[in-house]
Amino acid sequence: MSNFELLSEQGLRLDGRRPHELRCIKCKLGVFEQPDGSAYLEQGNTKVLAAVYGPHQAQSNKLDLNEVVINCQYSMATFSTAERKNRPRGDRKSQEITLYLRQALRAAIKTELYPRSQIDVYVEVLQADGANYAVALNAATLALVDAGICLKEYVVACTASLSKNNIPLTDVSHVEEMSGGPTLTVASLPTSNKIAFMEMSQRFHLDNLPAVMEQALNGCREIQAIMEKEVRKHLMQMGSAGDWSNIAK
Amino acid sequence: MSTNVNIRLALDRVNMGLLAQNQTRAPRLYTPGEVVTGQLGFMKGHGTYVEGDDIKASVAGVMEQVNKLISIKPLKSRYVGEIGDVVVARITEVQQRRWKVNTNSRLDSVLLLSSVNLPGGELRRRGVEDEQMMRKYLQEGDLISAEVQNIFDEGTLSLYTRSLKYGKLSQGVLVKVFPSLVKRRKTHFHNLTCGASIILGNNGFIWISPTVNSEADGGDGGYAQNLNEVIPRGDREVIARLRNCILALAHCKMMLYDTSILYAYEESMKYEVHELLQQEAIFDVAFLTQHRLRLQEE
Numbered sequence: 001m002s003n004f005e006l007l008s009e010q011g012l013r014l015d016g017r018r019p020h021e022l023r024c025i026k027c028k029l030g031v032f033e034q035p036d037g038s039a040y041l042e043q044g045n046t047k048v049l050a051a052v053y054g055p056h057q058a059q060s061n062k063l064d065l066n067e068v069v070i071n072c073q074y075s076m077a078t079f080s081t082a083e084r085k086n087r088p089r090g091d092r093k094s095q096e097i098t099l100y101l102r103q104a105l106r107a108a109i110k111t112e113l114y115p116r117s118q119i120d121v122y123v124e125v126l127q128a129d130g131a132n133y134a135v136a137l138n139a140a141t142l143a144l145v146d147a148g149i150c151l152k153e154y155v156v157a158c159t160a161s162l163s164k165n166n167i168p169l170t171d172v173s174h175v176e177e178m179s180g181g182p183t184l185t186v187a188s189l190p191t192s193n194k195i196a197f198m199e200m201s202q203r204f205h206l207d208n209l210p211a212v213m214e215q216a217l218n219g220c221r222e223i224q225a226i227m228e229k230e231v232r233k234h235l236m237q238m239g240s241a242g243d244w245s246n247i248a249k
Numbered sequence: 250m251s252t253n254v255n256i257r258l259a260l261d262r263v264n265m266g267l268l269a270q271n272q273t274r275a276p277r278l279y280t281p282g283e284v285v286t287g288q289l290g291f292m293k294g295h296g297t298y299v300e301g302d303d304i305k306a307s308v309a310g311v312m313e314q315v316n317k318l319i320s321i322k323p324l325k326s327r328y329v330g331e332i333g334d335v336v337v338a339r340i341t342e343v344q345q346r347r348w349k350v351n352t353n354s355r356l357d358s359v360l361l362l363s364s365v366n367l368p369g370g371e372l373r374r375r376g377v378e379d380e381q382m383m384r385k386y387l388q389e390g391d392l393i394s395a396e397v398q399n400i401f402d403e404g405t406l407s408l409y410t411r412s413l414k415y416g417k418l419s420q421g422v423l424v425k426v427f428p429s430l431v432k433r434r435k436t437h438f439h440n441l442t443c444g445a446s447i448i449l450g451n452n453g454f455i456w457i458s459p460t461v462n463s464e465a466d467g468g469d470g471g472y473a474q475n476l477n478e479v480i481p482r483g484d485r486e487v488i489a490r491l492r493n494c495i496l497a498l499a500h501c502k503m504m505l506y507d508t509s510i511l512y513a514y515e516e517s518m519k520y521e522v523h524e525l526l527q528q529e530a531i532f533d534v535a536f537l538t539q540h541r542l543r544l545q546e547e
Binding site for chain 2: 030036037054055056110115117146148149151152232236237239240243
């Protein structure tokens with residue numbers, strides 16, 4: 001399996017984190033004026049922009065009479081990786097992630113509220129440093145919240161890995177992904193303890209699965225708390241500037 | 250004519266958060282998934298859902314309670330129409346006996362041929378000729394002002410222009426903002442003292458046009474578009490200034506209504522029109538406007 005030790009003797013990881021520690025998260029809502037909702041999320045060196053348009057009238061060929069059509073686009077800037085990419089989207093990896101994004105978002109959006117409509121979610125990775133899918137999903141969630149779209153709750157994703165001596169590690173970075181450890185990506189609805197999506201990049205022993213999954217879910221809860229705080233801050237700023245007169249009776 | 254291009258680093262951006270200080274009456278905020286109430290006997294409204302015994306929020310916003318009905322209103326969302334709202338909208342499609350109209354709402358709105366005033370008599374039968382002439386009256390891309398007449402089951406809005414104040418818009422500037430920034434007022438048509446007319450659509454579309462003499466030819470509710478008439482430079486500058494002021498207020502998330510726009514216009518006089526696109530000017534105008542509005546409130 002892994003040919004490289006992810007955890008030093010002192011119990012620190014390659015970038016100096018402890019096993020359960022997340023990378024530093026910074027986020028911001030409402031970064032664009034044009035879309036209905038937008039967000040920027042930075043998790044360590046992985047940086048992602050998300051924009052949401054809609055809900056708006058669905059294109060007639062996609063139109064669904066019962067629920068909303070979710071249209072995702074995941075793209076990575078050509079300069080986002082160490083080696084320059086040829087095309088920002090449309091390659092296998094991006095298409096796969098697009099599909100997974102839609103799956104996770106469908107679990108959170110109250111789709112039955114928007115018949116005949118369509119929601120477009122555009123995600124752009126500006127810098128890729130591991131856990132791209134997880135960060136992209138978290139950014140998309142924030143953008144949906146900013147757009148005022150009805151969600152059951154936040155849908156949050158986090159990754160976890162396993163070191164050689166079976167210690168689970170939260171939030172893997174690019175180096176850790178590359179050095180051969182297994183990566184488990186979990187997208188969850190933290191409050192109701194549901195899992196919207198799960199993916200494993202490599203095999204590891206079944207005995208370790210509960211511990212790794214628990215580690216990832218813990219990560220999700222921590223990320224949710226950070227996102228929640230930012231959403232409140234953003235709402236406060238938006239409302240206070242107009243002295244809350246939009247809601248006052 | 251040479252102009253100075255102003256390019257700056259993200260580091261130097263103006264902190265608009267300063268406008269949000271002085272939070273005297275901040276309400277309780279809810280975020281998606283948060284329990285609003287666990288008590289029985291409440292009804293769920295918009296922006297909420299029931300899980301088990303709890304009513305939970307599904308959007309990030311503030312609570313509104315009407316007796317037993319609890320709803321959460323997001324601070325920003327698509328336009329949710331109400332009957333009687335004034336909207337500014339754009340024609341997107343001409344169909345059989347109806348126009349499809351974009352009102353920034355969740356679904357396309359419709360304007361029925363029967364709910365417009367046709368030239369030549371108010372109470373005239375609409376025949377086949379009228380259907381064939383539809384594109385002559387309004388074609389794709391035209392802007393109209395209208396009122397919401399009806400809301401269909403799925404949320405589609407039906408508009409009407411059967412009043413002299415509504416109809417096709419001619420020369421002017423359209424500004425798009427978030428619908429929640431437009432304050433609901435008794436009247437949404439204003440002839441501002443600075444020399445321009447403004448239509449504050451409830452759907453977040455704002456139309457600024459030169460003031461027309463309403464007795465003479467304005468408010469015809471018709472389809473005449475006089476694009477040959479040259480608007481004098483002074484009027485155009487006033488319109489451009491108003492546009493920039495509205496965008497400045499919207500950028501700072503301040504409410505838009507006649508008073509706030511007029512105050513912003515007055516405060517902006519010390520800047521050139523093009524300077525109002527710079528962050529310092531935006532902040533300054535918004536700050537002074539906010540100050541004046543607060544003073545007035547006290």
